Amino acid sequence: MTHSLSIGERVAWYRRRRGMPQEVLAGLAGRTADWLSKVENNRIDLDRLSVIKVLADALDVQLGDLLAEPSLLDWAGNSQAGTVPRLREALMDYKRMSPLLAVDKPHDLPDLEILRAEVGSAWSAYQDAKYTRATRLIPDILADAQRAVRGYEGDAKLQAKALLAMAYQGAAMVLTKIGEADLAWMAADRGLGAAQESGNPDVTGSLFRSVAHCLLSNGRLAAARDLVTDSAGYLEGGLSDASPTYVSVYGTLFLVGAVAAARLDDRATVRAFLAEADSAAQRLGQDANHMWTAFGPTNVAIHRISTAMELGDVQVAADQGPRVDSSTLPLERRVRHTLEVARAYSTDEALALVLDAEELAPEQVRYHFISRHLVTAWVRQQKGKPSHQLAGVAQRLRIVG
Secondary structure, three states, rough: OOOOOHHHHHHHHHHHHHHOOOOHHHHHOOOOOHHHHHOOOOOOOOOOOOHHHHHHHOOOOOOOHHHHOOOOOOOOOOOOOOOOOHEEEEHOOHHHHOOOOOOOOOOOOHHHHHHHHHHHHHHHHOOOHHHHHHHHHHHHHHHHHHHHHOOOOOOHHHHHHHHHHHHHHHHHHHHHHHHOHOOOOOOOOHHHHHHHHHHHHHHHHHHHHHHHHHHHOOOEEEEEEEHHHHHHHHHHHHHHOOOOOHHHHHHHHHHHHHHHHHHHOOOOHHHHHHHHHHHHHHOOOOOOOOHHOOOHHHHHHHHHHHHHHHHOOOHHHHHHHHHHOOOOOOHHHHHHHHHHHHHOOOOOHHHHHHHHHHHHOOHHHHHHHHHHHHHHHHHHOOOOOOOOHHHHHHHHOOOOO
16 A cells, blocks of 8 residues: 555545535546546546646646655755755745845855855756755855855856856755755745846856746746747847857757646647757757756757657657667766656566666655656556565655555
8 A cells, every 4th residue: 555645546635625526627627527537546547747737727736736745855874954954944044145134254255166166066966866965065055155145246246146046056956856846946036036146148048947947847837838938039149159058058948848838738839949959959069068957969859758758649759768878968867768768668667667767866766756656556556466676666765665
């Protein structure tokens, strides 16, 4: 017996709390009552976020309310005092937010090059799918960056604001991964403010991407898609003599937008956004990781698979997914692609992929919607005792006790 409700069971729970008959919710979702009954009784597997979003809207709940319960971030080593609560405290510390209230020691300014390296370390931890480590690092980095912004003047102050923005973006990306969507939004919002004040177009474009990610994770799909359109329009003016970093930031925006459009079943926009991303990737000429974007032709190919799955084109993903060689990309991207391909496979093949991904990035697999959804569904489908491998991964993902 799982400790987690399936998505269908969550739909049923919220529907009953609303006092809504099946016929009414089914009608609001454009489906039949028979279909909804099968969903609620786990006879139909809800694996497309666009369909789940329709049900969430009809029930007037957040997308995350139907996807999964938040997962506690595991302690690692001596990190017991340094996970999400500490990062939440850092984001909500009013003394750090206002120069009028902060009390800094004289001549105690962080070295900007050291601060730049620390920001890079947090981002590297994120791309290595070491979320506990990243969450432990970021509060102190935010504090140092805020101190630098308050203490420096002139160009050094602008550099400090850019580093603060990237620290906030790192926080937002990690928090999104572990299901803390509200905190992620707070971090992305503050990061965008710092980015705009820095006057650095690369950093501003990167924070547009972060805000779009947060909108996506909160189920605000149309807003995410439209933000990408507006942000790209703003950035287009700098493309004529753009650096590889600028091109990477610009192209990555369209990848986020393509996923949002796919979850809206907006195929025309998916094609247009992927075409723009591909054009930017061809201009870049190779896979790279400028400003931690992991952008290039391979990431575009990965998103073709992701959007195919979101649109329900499972066979396209099954055929093309294994052909994509993601070995040159950061671990987080490689594992994300593996989980996406697993969605398109039968249980035995998919379980093997999930186990491979878990061996590489246990934290990412534990917290990701796809792996949790797949394993929950497999456990519930078992008529007898689950296999040793399935039982093991279900326990490690805290799906069963």
